[in-house]
Amino acid sequence: MRELEYVVGEDFDNSTVKSFLRRGCGVSARLLAKLKRVENGITADGVKVRSIDRIRAGQKVVLRLPEDSVSLSGADIPLDIVYEDEDILIIDKPAGIAVHPSAGAEQPTIAEAAVAYFKSQGNTCKFRPVSRLDRNTSGLLLAAKNPHTAHLLGLNISNSGGGHITKEYLAIVQGRLEGKGTIEQPIRIKPGHGIMREVGEGGKYCLTRWESLAADGQLSLIKAVIETGRTHQIRVHMSWLGYPLAGDTMYGGDCRHINRQALHCHKLEFTHPITGENLSLLSPLPPDMAGLISRRGWGWEI
Numbered sequence: 001m002r003e004l005e006y007v008v009g010e011d012f013d014n015s016t017v018k019s020f021l022r023r024g025c026g027v028s029a030r031l032l033a034k035l036k037r038v039e040n041g042i043t044a045d046g047v048k049v050r051s052i053d054r055i056r057a058g059q060k061v062v063l064r065l066p067e068d069s070v071s072l073s074g075a076d077i078p079l080d081i082v083y084e085d086e087d088i089l090i091i092d093k094p095a096g097i098a099v100h101p102s103a104g105a106e107q108p109t110i111a112e113a114a115v116a117y118f119k120s121q122g123n124t125c126k127f128r129p130v131s132r133l134d135r136n137t138s139g140l141l142l143a144a145k146n147p148h149t150a151h152l153l154g155l156n157i158s159n160s161g162g163g164h165i166t167k168e169y170l171a172i173v174q175g176r177l178e179g180k181g182t183i184e185q186p187i188r189i190k191p192g193h194g195i196m197r198e199v200g201e202g203g204k205y206c207l208t209r210w211e212s213l214a215a216d217g218q219l220s221l222i223k224a225v226i227e228t229g230r231t232h233q234i235r236v237h238m239s240w241l242g243y244p245l246a247g248d249t250m251y252g253g254d255c256r257h258i259n260r261q262a263l264h265c266h267k268l269e270f271t272h273p274i275t276g277e278n279l280s281l282l283s284p285l286p287p288d289m290a291g292l293i294s295r296r297g298w299g300w301e302i
Contacts, residue, residue: 002065002086002146004274008044013057017042017049020061026273027063028151034066041066065146068126072101074116075108081117082140082281087149087274089114092283095138095260099129110141118145130154131167131229136247138286139169139265152273165270169224169234170213170285172262172292173243174253177220180211183237187230196250197232199240206230208237214298219246219257221293235261246292262289 012020021027021042027035032051035041040048044059055061080092091110093099099110114127128144130153142165144150153165188203190196197203207227214221220243224234235251238244244252248261269280285293 001067004063004065004148006061006063008055008057008059008061010057012055014054016051017044017053017055017061018051020055021051021063025061026152026155027148031065031147031151034147035063038064038066040064063148065148068124068146070115070124070126072112072115072127074119075112076116077108077113079110079113079117082283083279085272085275087145088272089143089145090268090281091141091143093133093138093141095136095286095288098135099132099141114143130165132231133265134232134235134261134263136260137263137265138283138289139263140167140268140281140283141265142268142270149273153270166268167226167229167265168267168269169226170264170266170289171222171224171234171238172246172258172289173220173222173238174218174246175220175243176215176217177222177243178212178215180209183208183210183241185237185240187233187236195231197230197236199236204228204230206233206237208234210238214293214296216296216298219292219296221298234263258288258292260288262292264289 006025008020012024021032041064042049043062044055082092083090093110097110101109101111111127118125125145128150130142130144130150133139133141144153184207185199186203187197187206188200190198205228208224210222210224212220212222226233235245235248239251246253246262247255247258249255264285266283271278
């Protein structure tokens, strides 16, 4: 069972336990309700306390997080783990595998592989991806191992929790694209489609920053940073700009050069929500994208 320790600061001297945990530690209302049902779920200097009790500066408050109930069965497939600690798991996801199971799909998923991995380590953990990658997008995938970490990372995604998660993608687009720019266009579900998106009125706000790294007459290698995390955002925005991703047949690309959308999450930067450590991780390009770049003679590498 994961235990988290917090020391009460002067700002919360004589405050209630609830106020300290909600405002000082970022504990969600849902988790606070669950902690009340865990034996010694909240203690101050080793003594069980209620959410309405008052605490003093200097006291050590310990949270005993509830055990997960896992419904997914595991799948014995390898995971490329880039980083792991008690609270976070970061995977280098290959293209061609979905993150979560879906109706009618029988192939194993990253979630099922992670559950099996946790069990092999003697842990019962849910798989909580903080952001998703499409089945055919490769690269770094960040997941939380407990609900408190998931909540804090979610605040960072929305840029309202005092930190921010930066994800940088590499993509190969069709056409010669040079320079750099910003795409600030709303994205909505395309009428009559369940998954396909499009730029259009009434959609959700989206911002993508792109920069060309190399180009020739047919293809361009770009770096893209998304300020919002919408479904298919880079794919939709680059198609709208007139430069669809190579291999992305859903959004106007073709498979002459590569057999899946050429999109890879290669860099992840964020502040660890529990330890406060600044983390920066890189993932090299997978062989299909690296080979395509090599064949173009661009001479570019991470």
